Amino acid sequence: MTAYLHAWLSLGVMWLHVIAGVAWIGASFYFIWLDNHLREPPEWKQALGIKGDLWAIHGGGFYEVAKYRLGPPQMPTELHWFKWEAYTTWLSGMALLTLVYYLGSTGYLIDPAKVVLAPWTAAAIGLGSIAAGLAIYETLLRSPLARHGALFGIVLYLVLVAFAWGLFQVFSGRGAFIHVGAIIGTIMVGNVFLGIMPAQRLLVRTVERGATPGPEVARRAAEAKLRSTHNNYLTLPIILIMISNHTPLLYSRPDGWLILAALGFITALARHYFNLRHRNINRPVYLIAPGLLTLALIGVLLPQVPSESGATGQGAAARDIASDAQIRQIVATRCLSCHSAHPGNPQFQAPPAGLAFDTLAELRLHRDAVLQATVQTHYMPLGNVTQMTEAERAALGEWLRQQTPK
Ligand code: HEC
Structure with a gap:
């Protein structure tokens, strides 16, 4: 409340x-x-102590602005x-x-x-x-x-x-x-x-x-x-x-x-x-x-994206890409307390930034934003309150790069 x-x-x-x-x-x-x-105003205005003159039209009417050298003769x-x-x-x-x-x-x-x-x-x-x-x-x-x-x-x-x-x-x-x-x-x-x-x-x-x-x-x-x-x-x-x-x-x-x-x-x-x-x-x-x-x-500031895994040919296959189940586990422990349709973290009434990662489809959908916030920078998890490890960031990054945002 x-x-x-x-x-x-x-x-x-x-x-x-x-x-x-x-x-x-x-x-x-x-x-x-x-x-x-x-x-510069006309002479008759200068005689009144006016040093600057301006005319404008706005909102269907004329405005006349006068700036005094010091002040008007009376307040x-x-x-x-x-x-x-x-x-x-x-x-x-x-x-x-x-x-x-x-x-x-x-x-x-x-x-x-x-x-x-x-x-x-x-x-x-x-x-x-x-x-x-x-x-x-x-x-x-x-x-x-x-x-x-x-x-x-x-x-x-x-x-x-x-x-x-x-x-x-x-x-x-x-x-x-x-x-x-x-x-x-x-x-x-x-x-x-x-x-x-x-x-x-x-x-x-x-x-x-x-x-x-x-x-x-x-x-x-x-x-x-x-x-x-x-x-x-x-x-x-x-x-x-x-x-x-x-x-x-x-x-x-x-x-x-x-x-x-x-x-x-x-x-x-x-x-x-x-x-x-x-x-x-x-x-x-x-x-x-x-x-x-x-x-x-x-x-x-261009993100330093490591060479796409696919580009190295069989290297990609050799490297272990985390399984969907492992990723689901990482997201559940590190992100879902906030980024869920119903966040468990009492500080949030709704998923922050409108992002809920309850399913992997939602994670794929926001692939680039997640890469940016979690892997390329350490902005997320916010204040790293959920203590995400470097290995988990790397695993999430590798997995995300295999996905096509849908
Ligand atoms: C403690 C709560 C919390 C946790 C845990 C958390 N986030 Fe966030 N996240 C936020 C808040 C709050 C924002 C909105 C930040 C803002 O307005 O700048 C946000 C914003 C984001 C954004 C959008 C950033 C942008 O570009 O505006 C992404 C992507 C994101 N989070 C991903 C994640 C991922 C992935 C995890 C888990 C690895 C995670 N977050 C864990 C609170 C959290």
Whole structure:
């Protein structure tokens, strides 16, 4: 019953998290687009203090957008802030992290082949690294490094890669990926909470008083701009990291942290291309390079399939292929507690990933996915809770390669 409610709760929080994330990043993309498309307004608007003008048509109506140099002559009665999208995304994300990784199946986070951790120790390491990531970022931002845009980017990137490496040593690949994502998300929401909102509050207060903005307003505004630029570069990487949880081939290898580093680099570079293009600078190299790097990554990750048994002629016959009965036995002891129409493992209400291996026909049907998850990588059995041996993996692999998926 608890697992059943847990599944519904996770679903609800995940739904909220995705909606809030879409609203946050969508608004962020929209305002970047706005800023980059503002044109010089006619003189009568400039006289009102408007520095940028934009017209758009959407949903059957015309929109006129005006950006003020500082602020309107008097405060509007209603001013929209755009902060709850960010806060809701983070709060629901932390709730989801807790539900799925700290309270859910331990196999998502803990990999006994790396380090045997008690669930609460794993949660403490996870939360501790998120807090440490934020603290390091905030320290860097207050250092002289913050004045050197590109260098700051490189240092921040290396810090995140170091986290990826460290987390990969203690957590399952999937758990390490999600924690790097959580560190980035926390840095991003910290930028909103600790820098962008305070700067905006100060600006609003200054405009309300009708005062001319002093150096403090300018300093805060510059810091907010810097933080928002960092967030901008992090948007594409974080979305990829969050959805990568559905692509085990990325994280279920020992060098998964390197793959994560490559993906972060590729996606941030692609973001750079679009940032330049918004400013009417077209540098295709920043799009071609990520494209080529992605192709290289696809090549590097190509599974090393041992020569097909059939190809060696009589060698295949000489090698012992496990019998159907032996395979049925392996699957029954190592997989069926989860991957059954009625899983015995109380953490699962339905076969995980929709895969039930109650009959060999079902195993054949998903031949390639099983090879990938169990033989080429060690993603399955999840956290190897059922203690599958190397010999069993090899036997399953040999047998599967003899089958044709039907
Ligand atoms: C402790 C429970 C558990 C055991 C035991 C287990 N699995 Fe899984 N399996 C899961 C879960 C949970 C998922 C979904 C993972 C995800 O969402 O990334 C999954 C997903 C899969 C997938 C799909 C992976 C993909 O590409 O998305 C395959 C294939 C798979 N399991 C095969 C197996 C095989 C074969 C065994 C036995 C050798 C096995 N599993 C044992 C829990 C288990």
